[in-house]
Amino acid sequence: MKLRGRVVTPEAVLDDGVVEIADERILAVRAGGAGTAEPPPSEDWLLPGLVDIHNHGGGGASFTVADPEQVAMAAAAHLAQGTTSVLGSAVTDAPERLLAVVATLADAVDAGLLAGIHVEGPFLAAACCGAQDPAYLLPPDVGLARDIVAAGRGHVRVMTMAAEPPGADALADELAAEGVVVALGHTAATAARAREFLAAGRAPLVTHLFNGMPPMHHRSPGPALAALAAAAAGVACVELVADGVHLDDETVRAALTVAGERAVLVTDAMAAAGMADGDYRLGSQRVEVRDGVARLAGGGAIAGGTSRLVEQVRRQVAAGLDPVRVVRAASTIPATVAGLTDVGALRPGLRADLVVTDPSLSVRRVMRAGAWVEGD
Numbered sequence: 223m224k225l226r227g228r229v230v231t232p233e234a235v236l237d238d239g240v241v242e243i244a245d246e247r248i249l250a251v252r253a254g255g256a257g258t259a260e261p262p263p264s265e266d267w268l269l270p271g272l273v274d275i276h277n278h279g280g281g282g283a284s285f286t287v288a289d290p291e292q293v294a295m296a297a298a299a300h301l302a303q304g305t306t307s308v309l310g311s312a313v314t315d316a317p318e319r320l321l322a323v324v325a326t327l328a329d330a331v332d333a334g335l336l337a338g339i340h341v342e343g344p345f346l347a348a349a350c351c352g353a354q355d356p357a358y359l360l361p362p363d364v365g366l367a368r369d370i371v372a373a374g375r376g377h378v379r380v381m382t383m384a385a386e387p388p389g390a391d392a393l394a395d396e397l398a399a400e401g402v403v404v405a406l407g408h409t410a411a412t413a414a415r416a417r418e419f420l421a422a423g424r425a426p427l428v429t430h431l432f433n434g435m436p437p438m439h440h441r442s443p444g445p446a447l448a449a450l451a452a453a454a455a456g457v458a459c460v461e462l463v464a465d466g467v468h469l470d471d472e473t474v475r476a477a478l479t480v481a482g483e484r485a486v487l488v489t490d491a492m493a494a495a496g497m498a499d500g501d502y503r504l505g506s507q508r509v510e511v512r513d514g515v516a517r518l519a520g521g522g523a524i525a526g527g528t529s530r531l532v533e534q535v536r537r538q539v540a541a542g543l544d545p546v547r548v549v550r551a552a553s554t555i556p557a558t559v560a561g562l563t564d565v566g567a568l569r570p571g572l573r574a575d576l577v578v579t580d581p582s583l584s585v586r587r588v589m590r591a592g593a594w595v596e597g598d
Contacts, residue, residue, distance in 0.1 A: 223592075225578070226254050227266035230549045232567045241268055243574045246592040251568050267583060269549055270568045271306030271575025271590060272531045273556040275380060276340055276429065276461055276488035278311045278504060280495030280530065285310035286505040288322035290329060297335040299496055300489075303530040304577035306590045307337040307557065307565050309379060311490075313505035314343030314354040317366060324373040331377040337562055338379035341370055342429065345393060346408035347384040352434045353518050353525035354408060355506045362389035364396045371400045378402050379560045382429040384409035385419035385445070394424035403427055403559065406458075408434040409445050416445035420452040427559055428452075430490055431460040431477060433468050433524070453481035459559050461488045462551075464538055465529040467515050471541045478547065486559060487534050487552040492516055492526030536583040 229239030231251060238254040240261070254260060279285045281299025283292035293310060300308055310327040312320060320341075330336045344360045345367070351359060360366065362383070371378050381397055382405040384390065394404045406419060407429025419425055428449040436444040452458040460481050464474040468490065478485050489495065493502045494511040501519075502509045504526055508519035516525045531552050538548045557566025564573045574592040579585055588595040 224261050225268055225576070226261040227264040227268045227578070229268045229568060230270070230545060232550055232554050232569070233546070235545060238263055239268065241568055241576065243592050246574055248568060248570050248572050248574050250570055265581050266586060267579045267581065268568065269304065269535075269577040269579060270553040271565060271577060271588070272304050272535070272552045273307040273337070273560070273562065273566055274300065274305045274489050274491070274531045275309045275486065275556045275560045276311055276342075277305075277308050277491045278313060278526050279493040280491045280497075282493055282497050284493045284503065285327060286313045286315070286323060288319070288326040290326055293326060293330045294335055296493070297330065300491070300530055301590065301595055302588060303496070304532040304585050304588050305530060306575040306588065307562055309338045309340040309560060310336045311340040311342055314346065314351075314358045315505050316358055317344075317369075320344065321369060321373045324370055324378065328373065328375045328377045337565075338560060339374050339377050340380040340382070341378060342382040343408070345383040345387070345390075347386060347410045349410045350384070350408050350434050350436070352408060352523045353504055353507055353509070358506070361387050362393035364389075364393055367393055367396060368400070371397070371402060380405050380427065382407040385411040385415055385425070390419070391422075391424065394419070398424065403561070405429045405461075406445065406449065410436055411445045413443040413445065413448040416448035417451065420448060420458050423457075426458050428458055428460040430463050430468065430488065432473065433463065450477065450480050453484035456484065459484045459486050459555065461486050463488060463490045463527055464534045465489070465527050466537060468524060468527065471538070474538060475541070475543065478543065478551070483550075483555065485551050486556045487531060487548070488556070489529050489531050489534065490527040491529065494528045495530055497528070532577065532579070532583065532585055539583060
C-alpha cells in the first residue's frame, strides 16, 4: 500500500511524500514521483499515529474504573481521532479499588487496546492534589507500590508522585528498579528539592507542568522552574496539556522554547473528551463539564482535559508553531519516554500507525498496524 500527501517525519515535512506500507510495517518514506505505480498527489497530511502517555478516558468512558467495557470504549474514542498508542491513567483511590483498576488496564494492554499504564497517585501532596481525591492520598509506601506494579503485570510504565514527603527517594528508587518511569507531579516541593529529585535521575518526567504545583514566583520559583531547567539540561521531559484550558498558548510556546526536545504533549483526558457538556466522574470524584472545561463538582479544581491529542496539535500549529516540532512532541518524544520502541514516527521498520488529515489537520482516516480503523 502507498499513501501520498504532506508527510510529517521527525525531521521535516515532505510537501509531496509517499509512505509505503507492507503488512503491519512502514516499508519506506520518500519523496513522491511520477508514474502509474504512484498514487496521485494529495493535499492530505500524513502524520504518525499519536502517542498519549497521560489519559484517563474519553467518549463518555473512563480508564479509572475496573470496567473492561469502559476501558475499551475510551481507547476506541481516542483511536478514532488518531491516538494510536495510549497509556491508560489510573487516579488516586482506595488501594483495593486502585489495584483492581490497574489489573483491568493490564488486561487491556494484553488485548492490544492500550500501550501501557500510568498511575497518577496515591503518593501525592495534599496541598497540590487538584482533582485527586484527598481522602485516599498516602505517604510513600514501597509495599503498596510493589503491589500496584505487580497488579500491572509488567505494564505499568509511568507513576506520578510528589518529591517532598519523607520516603519519596526510596519509593522513586524502588519504582525505577521495577522499570517504571517516575514522574514528578502534584507536588509542592521547593525548587531546590525538585531540582535535587530530578538531578538524581529519579524522575525523568514531570506530570502536566504548571498544573498540580504552586505557580512560579520570582522569589519562590517552586517545582515548575526546576522542571523547566531540568528539561533544558536534558535531565527530564515535561508534559504540557496544550488545550488552551490547562495552559495558555503563550505558556505552551515558552515552555516548548525552553524544553525543546524534552516537551511532551498530553491530554490528561477524562471521560468527557469528545463529548458534550454534562456530569461525569473521575475515579471517586464527581466532575461537571461546562463550556468544555472539566471541574470538580461545585466549581472546584480542573478535573482533567476534554481534548483529543490531534486537537492540541491542530491548535498549536494554527498558533504558528512548527508542525514538525508539535507532531514530534505528540508522537516521537512521548513514545521514547514511555519506552515504546515500535511506534512514534513515520520511519521505515516501525509499526504502520498513521493519521490522514485534511489541510487544517482535521482527521480523515486512521491506520493502526497497517489496517484502517473502522468507523473513520
